[in-house]
Amino acid sequence: MSxxxxxxPRATPLRAVxxxxxxxxxxxxxxxxxxxxxxxxxxxxxxxxxAGLFDLxxxxxxxxxxxxxxxxxxxxxxxxxxxxxxGRARYTMICAPDGGVLDDLIVYRLADxxxxxxxxxxxxxxxxxxxxxxxAGHDAEVRDQTAEYALIAIQGPHAARILAPLTDIGLDxxxxxxxxxxxxxxxxxxxxxxxxTGEDGFELFTGADGAEPLWAALAAAGAGDGLVPAGLAAxxxxxxxxxxxxxxxxxxxxxxxxDAGLGRVVxxxxxxxxxxxxxxxxxxxxxxxxxxAGLIADSRRVPRHGYPVTWDGVSCGTVTSGAPSPTLAAPxxxxxxDAEAAGRARDDTGSRxxxxxxxxxxxxxxxxxxxxxxxR
Numbered sequence: 001m002s003x004x005x006x007x008x009p010r011a012t013p014l015r016a017v018x019x020x021x022x023x024x025x026x027x028x029x030x031x032x033x034x035x036x037x038x039x040x041x042x043x044x045x046x047x048x049x050x051a052g053l054f055d056l057x058x059x060x061x062x063x064x065x066x067x068x069x070x071x072x073x074x075x076x077x078x079x080x081x082x083x084x085x086x087g088r089a090r091y092t093m094i095c096a097p098d099g100g101v102l103d104d105l106i107v108y109r110l111a112d113x114x115x116x117x118x119x120x121x122x123x124x125x126x127x128x129x130x131x132x133x134x135x136a137g138h139d140a141e142v143r144d145q146t147a148e149y150a151l152i153a154i155q156g157p158h159a160a161r162i163l164a165p166l167t168d169i170g171l172d173x174x175x176x177x178x179x180x181x182x183x184x185x186x187x188x189x190x191x192x193x194x195x196x197t198g199e200d201g202f203e204l205f206t207g208a209d210g211a212e213p214l215w216a217a218l219a220a221a222g223a224g225d226g227l228v229p230a231g232l233a234a235x236x237x238x239x240x241x242x243x244x245x246x247x248x249x250x251x252x253x254x255x256x257x258x259d260a261g262l263g264r265v266v267x268x269x270x271x272x273x274x275x276x277x278x279x280x281x282x283x284x285x286x287x288x289x290x291x292x293a294g295l296i297a298d299s300r301r302v303p304r305h306g307y308p309v310t311w312d313g314v315s316c317g318t319v320t321s322g323a324p325s326p327t328l329a330a331p332x333x334x335x336x337x338d339a340e341a342a343g344r345a346r347d348d349t350g351s352r353x354x355x356x357x358x359x360x361x362x363x364x365x366x367x368x369x370x371x372x373x374x375x376r
Contacts, residue, residue: 008032012057013150013211021229029121031058033232040233044326047197047238050226051156053218054235056203057211060124061149062117062131068138069113075274076134077105078257080267084109089177089194092265093257094127099279100253101260103127104245106194108179116179116190116205120247134275150211154218154227155201155238157374162222163202167191174202185217196235198242199374237323240332243294243370249305249320250292250334258283259336261292290317290336293345294371297331297355298363308356309335309364316341319355327372334369342366 009032018025023034034055037043046052064073070082079092089108093101103123108116119127128144135142154163160171169182169191179192187210192203206214219227236246245251250260257263258280266280297303303322308315317337325332333355337345345353345366354361 010058012055013208014055014057014152014215017212017215018055018229023229023231026232028232029058031121033058034229036231036233037229040231040237041326043228043230043234044237046226046228047156047199047230047234048327049157050228051154051158051162051201051222052197052228052230052234053215053222054153054155054230055215056151056153057149057208058121059151060117060119060121060127060144060146061151061205062119062124062128063143063145064115064117064131064135064140065113065143066138066140067113068135068140069115071272072131072135072138072140072142073107073115073117074270074272075138076131077107078266078274078276078280079107080270081107081109081115083270086111087178087180088175089179089192091177093251093262094130095256095276095280096253097276097279099256099276099283101247101251101255101257102130102253104247104251106177108190108192110179110181110190123247148208150206150208150214152204152206152211152215152218153195153201154204154222155195155197155230156199156227158222158225158227159199159201162218162225162227166217166221171202185214187214187217189214196242196244197238198244198370198372199238236321237326240321240323240334241325241327241370241372243334246321256280256283258286258288259290259292288339291339291342292320292369293335293337293342294367294369295319295333295335295353295355295364296328296367296371297333298351298365300331301357301360301362302331303333303355303357303362303364307333309337310354310356310361311338311341311345312352313354313361322355325371332371333364337366
């Protein structure tokens with residue numbers, strides 16, 4: 001398939017870099033992305049012990065600007081965006097009127113009347129369209145700027161010391177969930193401290209033309225400090241160990257934030273109405289029908305998305321994400337379980353909880369999320 005074919009996945013500004021590094025490339029959410037370089041286990045371990053370099057340019061960047069931007073986002077999203085101080089960021093969600101999650105987002109307030117909404121790649125167009133519709137009547141402009149950006153993340157315990165000599169931003173002053181404008185290796189960036197790996201790290205939003213020199217400078221700076229390029233496969237096992245949800249797995253339009261145990265992101269106390277308020281208020285008062293739990297398999301067989309979970313041989317839930325855990329040296333999974341069965345499983349010392357892996361029940365133990373927390 002030609003890359004000029006409109007059905008072909010979009011290439012990020014770093015495509016040539018990935019190919020020169022011998023990456024295995026894959027289509028993901030409409031983009032051509034590096035799946036792995038040397039191997040996902042070694043890349044995963046590098047992020048846990050040193051640092052990894054990720055191309056996240058597939059993520060969507062949507063600017064919401066104007067005097068009415070804060071009010072528009074307060075109405076459009078479940079979070080209290082007008083309460084976010086300039087320079088800070090917030091994890092939030094955009095929901096349908098029935099409370100279902102359309103996407104989970106990170107929103108940066110860059111100035112009083114300037115926000116940057118970061119959406120999941122597969123949902124960017126839908127989120128931008130919903131924001132435009134919901135901003136009607138507010139003095140705000142919504143622009144999908146994804147094509148103008150490259151996004152590079154450096155994650156891991158060595159990330160700050162690799163990055164510090166390259167930037168004019170004092171990293172000690174960069175708080176978790178904040179964003180600062182400055183330069184890295186001479187390239188103008190928005191430097192954020194969020195992440196999706198369970199480790200400390202930074203995200204660098206820059207112009208598409210600056211992606212290759214910025215990647216090269218970071219790779220050179222980290223060459224003697226264990227930094228390696230890391231692909232989507234390692235990103236997935238890292239976020240799974242950290243218990244972080246993935247849209248399409250743990251989150252969907254059929255689930256509300258409360259179903260996912262993330263009701264805390266819904267700001268009922270903010271003034272005015274917001275899309276989904278009534279449905280979410282009703283859902284917040286209901287007993288949980290299911291809970292999101294961690295599972296550790298007692299065999300070497302790996303649970304995957306969609307596999308049934310059973311209690312005493314009776315279906316009690318479904319795996320949403322599963323993979324071998326390099327850190328725990330065991331297969332792990334996140335699953336939605338019936339609340340009653342989950343409660344019983346916590347007190348069980350036998351093997352009554354199991355994951356049906358291709359027709360064979362494999363014993364599993366329930367555990368709280370996350371599976372992994374970085375050392376303090």
